Amino acid sequence: MTQTDHTQTDHSRADHSHTPVLTFEDVHLAFGQVKAVNGVGFHVDPDELFAIIGPNGAGKTSIFNVLSGVYRPQQGRVQLHGTDLLGLKPPAIARLGMARTFQNIELFANLTVLDNLMLGRHQHIGYGVWSALAWVGRARREELRHRRVVEDIIDFLELEQWRRMPVGLLPYGVQKRVELGRALAMDPKLLLLDEPVAGMNLEETEDMARFILDIREDLHVPIIMVEHDMGLVMDLADRILVVDFGTPITTGTPGEVQQHPDVIHAYLGGDLDTAPADAEVTA
């Protein structure tokens, strides 16, 4: 813990804009013979929105699972604010400030929106079993304090009308938003969004894009986003990493990536004249 604090203070003293929030170096993750992540490396700068794209099965979600500690790669180095993440368990990584959403919604379906968001606050709520048993005093005070934080997030994501509904009963698009809220409730230092607009209609997609922009602008949280909606990715991302079959193809700004011949090859299997951005919107 003190180790983390040290590195953080060191960073704040250093020129902030040049210290990456996250470094991901030469990570290899294999399941038997299948190389899910094969030598991927990238870094994320403060306030950056970094996108990872690639065809299905390219290893994007595997990268997220390495980041959040669900998978343990055979080789590589991952650092968040200078702290090594590899070998840490998911709760420990969560405590360092990594928050994520999931491709297939992983909300606690029987709990209300409020309780789901309060679970996002879990690591920040400071009381134990004994206070919980007694409730009066510390537990009640802490619950009230964190309830206020959660209500701010509910406000931010416009979830007011659903706050006391069990999330299992909510429409898909709203569930995606609740999941984003749960990640925000963790006070993240780095936010991982796994296909935030997958399966959404245009209106819901635009809403989500607005929330992502708001998160950048108001909360200054760096974001890594995996997404198939190329329109969204090209509009929002600062830089993009393209992976295919676990192997990195290129990293660059949306403009650079769109013109890169290997990217076009990975997505379309050839023809350099076709514009990938337009083709993928409908994909």
Next chain:
Amino acid sequence: MSAVHDPAPPTTGAEARPRRARRVRGRTELYTSYAQEMALLNTRGKQLGVLAIIAVAAYLPLGVEDDILAVLATGLVLAIGAIGLNLLTGYAGQVSLGHAFFVGLGAYTAAVLSGDPDGRYLGFGITNPLVWIPAAGIVAAVAGFLVAPLATRLRGLYLAIVTLGLVFIGQYFFLEWRSLSGGAQVGRDAATPILFGIDLTRNGAYTDEQKLYWFFLVVLVVMALLGRNVARSKVGRAFAAVRDRDIAAGVMGVELSRYKQIAFTISSFYAGVCGSLLFCLNGHVSAEQFGLLLSVQFIAMVLIGGVATISGSIMGAMLIALLPQIAAEVPHLLPFISSSARDSPNIFELEIAMYGVLIIAFLLFEPRGLYGIWMRIRTYWKGFPFSY
């Protein structure tokens, strides 16, 4: 737009206590502070309802015959155990068939502590229930704490089978340790509660059933309140997270093994308390009672009462406790069922069959249990005369 507003934003750290919020008459669901909404009984209806239930429950011993009262008193004690199992199985999602083992540990701890030091079996002569109830809970809780690591390796059916093993180990242990339990077919005296010089198991100004019933009621209310507090706290939420999505729970910062351990420990504490009181009424414990059937009865209480509800656990326990009584009434309606154990079909067979039928029926038709039925009735009358 929203019903919840916070009238007093916290100004300084010292003034953490929010201004006391006022309720608006006739608007029971209009909360004017988070504290008000998060209160245990957050509407006037709930406050009055719970008060009325406790008042009626406390009055019952004066208006009900002692044999019925004994059944109800047993139900109160079973409810404590059911709350414990519901915290583990209902809230934290860890199916346990080993509850009977922990109940047994509690029963014997209490019996040994309060037993006659000069008697045939182990005894320390500490008859104050304020000592042996917590002690029974703690012994069972320690056992639960030690068993919990199993749950970090196993889940679902596998965990159920392994915890089932506990019951058999426990039964062997109880049967063979004669100086503890009296051995097979013999048994020993149960714990004797002597509170402030009053022996609750002797008839006095009030009968033993009345005294024990009141005592059990007080213990149940305390334990239920503690259970509700756990359920609505950070701990209860973490339990539910472990149950619903364990991987996501880990990514949210919930340490799975730690919370499974907490769940097992708390649940076993409840089981121990239940066990310590369960045999006070008939005064006798025998090792055969802590078998698989008792575990199944607790599972039935949880399923019938309502998974992941405290009030449901109490309702389920009362129904299971009353089941023999209900079965005994059946011959009046269906004459071909005998009330004598020698004929077949008889009410005792019927009682066993009813556990199964009730579990199946509730799982099929009302998975939320008696609590779910209550919710339906409540919703109907809340919306009356409209259907929604």
